[in-house]
Amino acid sequence: MQHVIFPAGPGDAEDLARVHIQSWRETYQGLLPDSFLSRMTVPVYARRFAASLIRPGEKEATLIAADRSGLVGYAAGGPSRSKRAGEAEVTTLYVLRTAQGYGLGRRLLCDIARVFAANEATSLMLSVLRDNIPARGFYEHLGGQAEAPRREPGPGGVTYEVSYRWPDIRVLTKTA
Numbered sequence: 001m002q003h004v005i006f007p008a009g010p011g012d013a014e015d016l017a018r019v020h021i022q023s024w025r026e027t028y029q030g031l032l033p034d035s036f037l038s039r040m041t042v043p044v045y046a047r048r049f050a051a052s053l054i055r056p057g058e059k060e061a062t063l064i065a066a067d068r069s070g071l072v073g074y075a076a077g078g079p080s081r082s083k084r085a086g087e088a089e090v091t092t093l094y095v096l097r098t099a100q101g102y103g104l105g106r107r108l109l110c111d112i113a114r115v116f117a118a119n120e121a122t123s124l125m126l127s128v129l130r131d132n133i134p135a136r137g138f139y140e141h142l143g144g145q146a147e148a149p150r151r152e153p154g155p156g157g158v159t160y161e162v163s164y165r166w167p168d169i170r171v172l173t174k175t176a
Contacts, residue, residue, distance in 0.1 A: 002068075003066065004067075005107060007063060008053055008062040010050050010053045012064055013050035013053060015064075015071040016045075016064065017042045017043075017045035018042055019073065019074060019094060020094060021041075021042060023095070024094075026096070027094070031131050032159075033155060035156070057079075059116070061076065061077065061078065061115045063111055065107070067099065072099035072104070073095035074092070074093075075092065075093040075112040076093075077090040086122035087123045088121035090112060090124065095108070105138060106138075106142060109142065110173065113169050116169065117169050117170070121169055122168070122169055125163055125164065126164055128164065130149040130159075140164075143166060144166055146163075146164055149161065150163075
């Protein structure tokens, strides 16, 4: 299957919202409360995406992936929340289940790492739910170094997250 990856713009907000909600429902069923997942709506998330795409923060980026059927995934982020010098953070990376298995998640991660490196990032991090074993395996396969799980406030209460770090972002930028 052929996929293209390109920067998102404000006109992509509604499609991003659809992919976000569908991927959360596919990924987090059983990990997050069903009541939260069922309340997610395209209009609410489309407004959030539109606002962030109209006025992105400094060094923030959103890349989208599409095939003939439309948008099937995306990655977004910017400078890390921990404010570590030179560190970028992928805040979201989702690929619809129907588009998984084609290397698209890897391409999105590597492409957004290249964007961050061009913005002078030297390292990269991201966080994932502790119990999201497939995602954890994916990031470990790509060389991410796991930190100890930590408690975080989340939908429906407390969640546990694991951060993955790539101390040298070039590990990802040189990957095809």
